[in-house]
Amino acid sequence: MTEPSWLSATRASYDALAADYAAYAAGDLDDRPLNRAMLTAFAAYVQAAGGGRVADVGCGTGRVTALLHTLGVDAFGVDLSPAMVELARRTYPDLRFTEGTMTELDLADGSLAGLVAWYSVIHLPPERLPEAFEEFHRVLAPGGLLLLAFQTGDGVLHLDEALGHEVSLDFHRLRPDHVAGLLDEAGFEVRARVLREPEEERTPQAYLLARGRGKA
Numbered sequence: 001m002t003e004p005s006w007l008s009a010t011r012a013s014y015d016a017l018a019a020d021y022a023a024y025a026a027g028d029l030d031d032r033p034l035n036r037a038m039l040t041a042f043a044a045y046v047q048a049a050g051g052g053r054v055a056d057v058g059c060g061t062g063r064v065t066a067l068l069h070t071l072g073v074d075a076f077g078v079d080l081s082p083a084m085v086e087l088a089r090r091t092y093p094d095l096r097f098t099e100g101t102m103t104e105l106d107l108a109d110g111s112l113a114g115l116v117a118w119y120s121v122i123h124l125p126p127e128r129l130p131e132a133f134e135e136f137h138r139v140l141a142p143g144g145l146l147l148l149a150f151q152t153g154d155g156v157l158h159l160d161e162a163l164g165h166e167v168s169l170d171f172h173r174l175r176p177d178h179v180a181g182l183l184d185e186a187g188f189e190v191r192a193r194v195l196r197e198p199e200e201e202r203t204p205q206a207y208l209l210a211r212g213r214g215k216a
């Protein structure tokens, strides 16, 4: 089956950006205490629920996977871009990173204690979000935890150039209430919604923490 053009374009764009992305995103977890706090809280909830495997979906260079690992979580990364996965493997040789797409994860039903999608669902056309959330729910064990981070708002920011590279990337802004509604429909109970005003970003940032309800 041929894949949709938005998926090929996203993959090719991040392949082009990979080498420069690590430096671009370097300070994001250290300089933005709330980002780190959300991931730290997520790790604590996973551990309080007994631990288990956690997927960092759209892991990019692997920095979030690595932070979760440092926090004692059994984390691994999945990303669409082979160049990102290769970079993550080189940077964190002790951690596991695989290629994959979030709407079709190569993971067994109920096999995860947690899943983080940190600024990655923003690249899905919004009409594909329900499919991704159903996939997240499928791979999580009942009660499993989900953490999403995304830029808020309406519409899409399209970039033809980024970090000096030619790309074709869509960043879909999302409304937290809308995303929370979709999570509910996909079988999640939303446990926390945090909205942070922009620091150097263009829009407020949202973090949603949700817990999977038992399968019907």
Ligand SMILES: C[S@@+](CC[C@H](N)C(=O)[O-])C[C@H]1O[C@@H](n2cnc3c(N)ncnc32)[C@H](O)[C@@H]1O
Pocket (backbone or CB within 6 Å): 010, 011, 014, 025, 057, 058, 059, 060, 061, 062, 063, 064, 078, 079, 080, 081, 084, 100, 101, 102, 103, 117, 118, 119, 120, 123, 124
């Ligand atoms: C903005 S970057 C964020 C990377 C990482 N989460 C971080 O914060 O450093 C978005 C990442 O999501 C990945 N991505 C985009 N669409 C994806 C999809 N459908 N499935 C898996 N990964 C995807 C991209 O390749 C890219 O590495």
